[in-house]
Amino acid sequence: MRIGSADVPALERGVALLGSGGGGETGAATALLRHRISAGHRVALTPVAELDGDALVVPVGVIGATSVFDEKPPSGAEFFSAVAAVRRWTGRGADALMSIEVGGLNGVLPLVAAVDLGVPCVDADQSGRGVPRLDQLAVAAVGGEVAPVALAEPGGHVLVLAEGSAAEVERTARAFLAGAGGWAAMAMAPIRAAELPGCALLGTVGAALDLGRRALSAGERPADLAAATGAGLLGVGRVVEVARRSGPGFGRGSLTVRDRESLLRLEMENEYLLALRDGAPVASTPDVLAVVDRRTGVPVPCDAARTGVEVAVLRLPAAEFWTDPRRLPVLAPRAFGIDCDPVLL
Incomplete structure (x- = not known):
C-alpha cells in the first residue's frame, strides 16, 4: 500500500x-x-x-x-x-x-x-x-x-x-x-x-489509516463520528475538572466531563485508562478511550486536557490480541495500579 x-x-x-x-x-x-x-x-x-x-x-x-x-x-x-x-x-x-x-x-x-x-x-x-x-x-x-x-x-x-x-x-x-x-x-x-x-x-x-479516513469523513455530530469509526459514545459535555498528581514514575490524573445529568470521570496516566460514570466503571483499557473536541473531532491528549472545553468521549474496541485472557492482564487497569477489573466492549 x-x-x-x-x-x-x-x-x-x-x-x-x-x-x-x-x-x-x-x-x-x-x-x-x-x-x-x-x-x-x-x-x-x-x-x-x-x-x-x-x-x-x-x-x-x-x-x-x-x-x-x-x-x-x-x-x-x-x-x-x-x-x-x-x-x-x-x-x-x-x-x-x-x-x-x-x-x-x-x-x-x-x-x-x-x-x-x-x-x-x-x-x-x-x-x-x-x-x-x-x-x-x-x-x-x-x-x-x-x-x-x-x-x-x-x-x-x-x-x-x-x-x-x-x-x-x-x-x-x-x-x-x-x-x-x-x-x-x-x-x-x-x-x-x-x-x-x-x-x-x-x-x-493500514487499519489506522482507514480509521482516520472514516473519522475525517464523519459529520460534525459526535454520534456521527462514533458511527463512522465503530466506536461507542460514552459521553458528550464540558470538561469541568482536570486534576493532575505528580509522583514517582509517570504522572497520574483525572478528567471529569459533565454529561447531561451525570459525571463521566476518566482516570489517566500517559493514556486514558478508565472511565467511570457517577463512580461506576463503564469502560477501561485495553479498549481505546479517546477524548475528542466536540466540534472538530480532533483528539485531545491527556497532557492538553483543560477545563471548559466541550468534548466527546469515545471507546474503540481493543485488538483481539489484548482480549485474549493470557495477555489481558498486561494492559488491564491493574497493570497501571488501578484496582478494577477490565470493562470491555
Whole structure:
C-alpha cells in the first residue's frame, strides 16, 4: 500500500485516536513524512505475508518524553544509529522495519525511518494502540525477550541494553532518558517475519489509516463520528475538572466531563485508562478511550486536557490480541495500579 500526501491527514488522525490520549504529538512526525513524500521518495506499507519468512524485521520507535519532541527535534541520524547498534550487537541485519506502537507519533515515524534506511516498513506493530512501557509490548506479552535494544538520543549517545527482563529494560531505559534530553530512538532485536503473527499485531498501520479516513469523513455530530469509526459514545459535555498528581514514575490524573445529568470521570496516566460514570466503571483499557473536541473531532491528549472545553468521549474496541485472557492482564487497569477489573466492549 503506497502512502501519498493526500493520505497523511487520515493517517495522522487515525494514529492520534489510537494513542488513547498518549503516544505523543504527531505534528513533527507528519511534517517529516510529508517532506519525504514531496521529495519523491516512495512511502509504502508492506504486508507481513509479502515478506520472505526469513526476512529480519526490526521494531523501531521513539520512547521517552515525546512532549519535548517538537522542542528537541531529531537530527536525522537517530534511527540509523539505533539500528546499526542492534546490527553490530546481534550480528543480524534489518531487512525491514516495523513500529513499536501504532498510537501517536510512532504510528508515523517508522515510515520515515524506513525511507531513510532504504528498507520496507511492515504493516504491523507491537501494541495496536498507545502503550506507555516497554514491558507492555506484544513480544513481552507473549513471554519473549525485549532485550537487546539500542537507544540513540539526539545528542549522539547510543546505549545498548544487552540483557534483562522486560521490566528491567524499561527501568534502565527511563534512567538513561532522564539524562539524555528526554527522548531517544529505539531499535529492538530483529524478528523473523515468519514469527511476527505470534508476537505482533498485523495490519495495524493500514487499519489506522482507514480509521482516520472514516473519522475525517464523519459529520460534525459526535454520534456521527462514533458511527463512522465503530466506536461507542460514552459521553458528550464540558470538561469541568482536570486534576493532575505528580509522583514517582509517570504522572497520574483525572478528567471529569459533565454529561447531561451525570459525571463521566476518566482516570489517566500517559493514556486514558478508565472511565467511570457517577463512580461506576463503564469502560477501561485495553479498549481505546479517546477524548475528542466536540466540534472538530480532533483528539485531545491527556497532557492538553483543560477545563471548559466541550468534548466527546469515545471507546474503540481493543485488538483481539489484548482480549485474549493470557495477555489481558498486561494492559488491564491493574497493570497501571488501578484496582478494577477490565470493562470491555
